[in-house]
Amino acid sequence: MAVSARRGEPLTLEEISSTALRLMDEGGVEGLSMRKLAAELDVNPMSLYHHVESKEALLRLVCHGAAERMHLPPDDGASWQDQLRALALTYHRHAREHPALWTYVHNHPEIVSDRRMRLWQVLYRILRLAGVPEAELCRTGDVLHAFVSGLVLFETQGHITDDPEEIDRTFDTAVNLIVRGLEGSR
Numbered sequence: 001m002a003v004s005a006r007r008g009e010p011l012t013l014e015e016i017s018s019t020a021l022r023l024m025d026e027g028g029v030e031g032l033s034m035r036k037l038a039a040e041l042d043v044n045p046m047s048l049y050h051h052v053e054s055k056e057a058l059l060r061l062v063c064h065g066a067a068e069r070m071h072l073p074p075d076d077g078a079s080w081q082d083q084l085r086a087l088a089l090t091y092h093r094h095a096r097e098h099p100a101l102w103t104y105v106h107n108h109p110e111i112v113s114d115r116r117m118r119l120w121q122v123l124y125r126i127l128r129l130a131g132v133p134e135a136e137l138c139r140t141g142d143v144l145h146a147f148v149s150g151l152v153l154f155e156t157q158g159h160i161t162d163d164p165e166e167i168d169r170t171f172d173t174a175v176n177l178i179v180r181g182l183e184g185s186r
Contacts, residue, residue, distance in 0.1 A: 011041060011043060011047065011048075011050075011051060013051055013061065013065075014065070015041065016037070016041065016048065016051055016052065016058070016061070017061050017062050017065035017066075018065070019037060019040050019041055020032055020037050020058055020059075020061075020062045021062050021065070021066055021098065021101060022040075023036060023037060023040065024062065024098070024100045024101055024104075025097075025098055025100060025101075027100075028100040029059070029100055029103075029104050032055070032058075032059075033055070034048050034049075034055060034058070037058070059104060060111060062101065063101065063104065063105050063108075063111050064111075064114075064117070066094070066098060066101055067117050067118065067119055068117075068118060070090055070091075070094050070118075070119065071090055072087060072090060072118060072119065072122045073086035073087050073090070073122065073126075075125060080126050080127075080129035080130040081130075081179050081183075083126045083129070084126050084130070084175070084178065084179060084182070085175050085179065087119075087122060087123060087126060088148060088171075088174075088175045088178070089171075089175070091119070091148060091152075092148070092152060092171050095152045095156070096152075096155075096156075099156050102152070102156070103156070106149060106153070112145075115138075120141065123141050123144070123145075124137050124141060127140055127141060127182075130182045130183075132182070132185075144178060147174070147178065148174065148178075151170070151171065151174050155167055155170075155171075
């Protein structure tokens with residue numbers, strides 16, 4: 001890794017990704033530039049290009065890094081219903097904490113549909129526990145993702161309510177509907 005003359009220590013992809021995410025949280029995708037990121041990291045902007053080839057590559061790195069840092073429910077023996085609720089709540093919390101990232105991801109289907117992401121693997125594990133046949137995992141996962149994402153989109157655009165307690169109750173209702181729907185399809 002190249003060492004910046006200004007900062008005296010090598011950059012890491014984790015440092016680049018987490019700093020870029022913070023800048024996106026503060027100013028949206030439009031507020032993130034390679035120059036601003038370099039200034040935050042105290043490096044020459046060209047130093048960033050040793051790690052990411054473009055802003056688009058940086059945004060993909062941020063999206064994948066943020067998804068990997070999500071606290072997804074472990075396979076700890078809890079019921080699939082509890083694990084699905086935990087996954088939905090984690091996803092919802094993440095979307096609320098990082099709305100600019102969430103919007104960017106959902107405007108770039110090639111990112112959100114990457115089935116190698118841990119998020120999808122955890123969802124598929126939970127769906128298997130719920131008795132969803134292997135041949136239906138992808139379709140069921142897509143429907144659930146679309147349902148939850150649509151709800152979050154309505155929420156972030158102010159179509160539901162601004163009251164945080166009402167938002168939580170609405171989301172709980174949605175998750176309960178999902179769980180009951182999966183229970184009924186067994």
